[in-house]
Amino acid sequence: MGKRNSQRKNAAMLDSDDDISVSSSPTSRTGRVSVSGTQEVHFDQDYLLDQALDALDEKRGSTREKAFSLIIGAFKSNMQHQFVDKKFATLLHQCLASIKRGSKQASAKEVALASHVIGLLALTVECGDNAREIFEESIRPLDEFLTSKSDSIKVPSLLECLAIITFVGGNNQEETERSMDIMWRVIHPKLGSNVVTVKPSAPLITTVVSAWSFLLSTMSELKLNSKNWQNSISYLSSLLDKEDRPVRIAAGKALALIFEIGVMEKLSANSISAMTREESKPQESYIHLQGLKGKVITQVKNLSVEAGGKGSAKKDLNHQRSVFRDIVEFFEYGYTPEISMKIGGDSLQTSSWSQVIQLNFIRHFLGGGFIKHMQENEFLHDVFGFTPRRRYLNNNEPRMSSGEKRMFKSPNSPQSKARTQFLNKQRLLSEGRNFGHYAANVVDDAF
Structure with missing residues (x-):
């Protein structure tokens, strides 16, 4: 019963994106610029990207916004390896400059676009020295901006950027935990004398939970702080009772x-072990955990059969029911969702909640560029175990896999040193500017 039903409509587990089409078409290395509305002039895409990069130095914010939009379009339509090899450090610095000036001089749109470019840049360089450099150079300004709470409109794009650069360029679990903690503090700020608490909006909560879950899906080992994990589970359980449907779905998947x-089994096992050692209050902790687990199961069952109310969109309601039916089947029978989607004639398959969450997050981030990246991005091939049959159609010599790049790319390479020197110079030039104080204290575990 459960297995058959779990496969009834696996596409429902994919978040809907209007700008994504699961098909492919050839893309060109040239761009078209309309002149006087009639004549078209063709340029090589690298030339257009060079022009856009130069425009990021312009004082007019609208000019920078247009330049970022062009760069995003180019990075989604093609894998810009040639451009990145030449202009990686310059582009990264310009994006960070827009984010740093975001508190005063840059619009919410510019900050969002710059953040998106950084994420696309990380996915384009795949793993290795460049991805590592993006993470190390970006984590501080992203943390500062998210901590400042200067403009909540800019926060979602910054959160998605933080998730992507950690996913690609983070080296260890501690770095992933730090990024997750930064995300969690956006909706759960640590109280202090100068902290003003503002009730987070439903879209912001959805973005935080989705980004946090995306990074959690990469964790191989967990630090089981019982109290923090129970607080996190209790909070996610409370979100299942919210009116906003995307919030419920994000919390349910998390x-x-x-x-x-x-997590629940390990926490329960720890509580039982503590009881045998006669430690203080272990039985109370175990009972609380079991009660929390039972509450969550009841909530997801109710959401899987929820009746439509006034103003309820049928499509959204059906999507919620489908997602929570899959969650119920997982809780009761252990069946994980199985998704199969065609990409240019090749089949991409997932069979776990971790993969579902990763697939949905990356599809959302790449938008219309998802198909192109899935066909040509070797890092994503490794992530999803996906190998297009016509992977080397236009290239007789296969490129190194991302795993090989990790082995053979030295952090002491001349290219890496040159980029680092360039970025260090840029930091020294901007030292006198006030971009906010960075709290270098060690953060507590988010769970």
Whole structure:
């Protein structure tokens, strides 16, 4: 019963994106610029990118916004390896400059576009020295901006950028945990004398939970701080009662992931072990955990059969029911969602909540560029175990896989040193500017 039903409509597990089409078409290395509305002049895309990069130095914010939009379009339509090899450090610095000036001089749109470019840049360089450099150079300004709470409109794009650069360029679990903690503090700020608490909006909560879950899906080992994990699960459980449907769905998937990686079982086992050692209050902790687990199961069952109310969109309601039916089947029978989607004639398959969450997040981030990246981005091939049959159609010599790049790319290479020197010079030039104080204290675990 459960297995058959779990496969009834696996496409429902994919978040809907209007600008994504699961098909492919050839893309060109040339761009077209309309002159006087009639004549078209063709330029090589690298030339257009060079022009856009130069425009990022312009004082007019609208000019910078147009330049970022052009760069995003180019990075989604093609894998810009040639441009990145030549202009990687310059582009990264310009994006960070827009984010740093965001508190006063840059519009919310510019900050969002610059953040998106950084994420696309990380996915384009794949793993290796460049991805590592993006993470190290970006984590501080992103943390500063997210901590400042200067403009909540700019926060979602910054959160998605933080998730992507950590996913690609983070080297260890501690760095992933730090990024997750930064995200969690956006909706759960640590109280202090100078902290003003503002009730987060539903879209912001959805973005935080989705980005946090995306990074949690990469964790191989977990630090089981019982109290923090119970607080996180309790909070996600409370979100299941919210009116906003995307919030419920994001929370439901996060809880499914938490159950999938065995957090509840490990916490329960720790409580039982503590009881045998006669430690203080272990039985109370165990009882609380079991009660919390039972509450979550009841909530997801109710959401899987929720009746439509006044003003309820049928499509959204059906999507919610489908997602929560899959969660119920996972809780009751252990069946994980199985998704199969065609990409240019090749089949991409997932069979776990971790993969579902990663697939949805990357599809959302790449938008219309998802198909192109899935066909040509070797890092994503490794992530999803996906190998297009016509992978080397236009290239007889296969490029190194991202795993090989990790092995053979030295952080002491001349190219890496040159980029680092360039960025250090840029930092020294901007030292006198006030971009906000960075709290270098060690953060507590988010869970």
